Amino acid sequence: xxxxxxxxxxxxxxxxxxxxxxxxxxxxxxxxxxxxxxxxxxxxxxxxxxxxxxxxxxxxxxxxxxxxxxxxxxxxxxxxxxxxxxxxxxxxxxxxxxxxxxxxxxxxxxxxxxxxxxxxxxxxxxxxxxxxxxxxxxxxxxxxxxxxxxxxxxxxxxxxxxxxxxxxxxxxxxxxxxxxxxxxxxxxxxxxxxxxxxxxxxxxxxxxxxxxxxxxxxxxxxxxxxxxxxxxxxxxxxxxxxxxxxxxxxxxxxxxxxxxxxxxxxxxxxx
Numbered sequence: 001x002x003x004x005x006x007x008x009x010x011x012x013x014x015x016x017x018x019x020x021x022x023x024x025x026x027x028x029x030x031x032x033x034x035x036x037x038x039x040x041x042x043x044x045x046x047x048x049x050x051x052x053x054x055x056x057x058x059x060x061x062x063x064x065x066x067x068x069x070x071x072x073x074x075x076x077x078x079x080x081x082x083x084x085x086x087x088x089x090x091x092x093x094x095x096x097x098x099x100x101x102x103x104x105x106x107x108x109x110x111x112x113x114x115x116x117x118x119x120x121x122x123x124x125x126x127x128x129x130x131x132x133x134x135x136x137x138x139x140x141x142x143x144x145x146x147x148x149x150x151x152x153x154x155x156x157x158x159x160x161x162x163x164x165x166x167x168x169x170x171x172x173x174x175x176x177x178x179x180x181x182x183x184x185x186x187x188x189x190x191x192x193x194x195x196x197x198x199x200x201x202x203x204x205x206x207x208x209x210x211x212x213x214x215x216x217x218x219x220x221x222x223x224x225x226x227x228x229x230x231x232x233x234x235x236x237x238x239x240x241x242x243x244x245x246x247x248x249x250x251x252x253x254x255x256x257x258x259x260x261x262x263x264x265x266x267x268x269x270x271x
Contacts, residue, residue: 003120003127005044007088011035012072013052014059014097039091039122047083059100059146063109069098076113089120095139096146107143111136173243177201177229180240194236197229222266227255231262 013032032050039048053068063069074080075087092098098121099106114121115130121139122128128135161171170181170189178198179191204218211217222228232241245254255263 001129001131003042003122003129004088005042006046008046008082008085009039009044009048009087009089009091009122010072010075010082011039011048011050011091012068012097013050014057014066014068014092015052015055035091035093038124044089046088047085049082059096059098060102060150063106073110073113076110076117076119078117086117087119089122090114091122094123094125094146095121095142096149099143100146100150101143102147102151104140104143104147107140111139175240175243177244180236181243183237183239194232196233200229225265227260227263228266229264231264 011032013035032052036048036050051068051071053071054066057066063073071080072090075082076090078086095107098110101107110121111128111130113119114128115136120127120129126135126138128139130136130139161173164171168190170191175181178194178201180194182190182192207221208215208218232244253265255261255265
């Protein structure tokens with residue numbers, strides 16, 4: 001069978017975050033106009049829409065939790081039409097853009113929907129017509145390898161973080177109160193003391209000793225305060241703000257309204 005060049009199609013672009021895009025400007029996927037041009041040069045004459053709603057989302061995420069991929073599935077199944085017509089193909093740079101699910105539920109779901117609705121999957125490496133058993137096998141193999149490669153990447157990145165920590169550099173983990181990151185050298189980021197928060201931490205330790213280690217009493221005192229940590233000064237990087245908030249959602253909360261907006265409260269159950 002011939003690739004359905006005259007049918008409408010969609011290009012699914014699960015782009016990286018903005019920060020990742022800035023470091024990977026060579027990526028073909030990021031050049032969406034070039035990606036569209038690639039299919040026009042192949043002779044595709046139907047209407048083509050680019051779906052890029054899942055920026056920064058992991059390929060391990062379930063389909064229903066991804067707005068872009070959910071819409072792609074609706075188009076595949078004919079529950080939604082593209083300019084009053086069914087689509088004939090879905091394109092992605094690689095199978096790993098569609099899925100990195102190690103349980104292979106996502107690739108199986110996508111493949112079954114395409115098979116039942118006569119929709120092709122096109123990547124830069126291969127076109128998949130799932131009426132062909134060979135295409136079925138290759139698609140699942142590539143999906144499995146994509147999931148495996150992600151696990152390998154986690155190990156490599158984890159080793160890189162360990163190496164950075166051993167050299168005294170910031171390794172990307174969440175920030176404890178009292179510190180921010182010196183990002184003047186992006187390859188050698190280091191912790192530095194952030195005095196507006198550091199003095200609060202010193203007070204907490206002193207007060208803890210004064211109360212003979214009664215952490216619950218200290219917690220009750222903190223809860224009566226309008227806030228514990230003052231809002232960050234304007235010059236502090238947004239990245240530091242985000243890493244400060246990470247992993248502390250149950251113990252702290254950013255005050256969003258009122259005279260203390262921007263400051264942080266802590267609860268008796270906080271760490």
